[in-house]
Amino acid sequence: MEHLSTFCSCANLACPLHPTKHDKGCAPCIQKNLRLKEMPNCFFNLVEGTEDRAGDSFEDFANSVLRKQN
Template identity: 65%
Template structure:
């Protein structure tokens, strides 16, 4: 099985759920994120200034996409 999808943008290769570290593709990462109410890191990689986010929640992603400053700042 090809471990990386053509669209994979995740650069967290040390993560045990990264597709290069097993043969199950993106499914384990997606499953973990859904369970925790979070967005996968690869989605954040496509948004400008994602390195300044406060977390990985749906709200964190929405704020980043909309350009809203973190409420705790």
């Protein structure tokens, strides 16, 4: 079976929750983000120009998507 981390598109390899740091896949990251009401870092990869965003909140993500649609 292929290791789950091969599917991770997150470039933040320094994060202790990155799937390369453990064998639990994306679950720890998703749990943290749900608790903090934030979007996982990898979701921002879908929106060009979000590297310098203010934060990872649901609102930050929604605003980024809406800006790209205009």
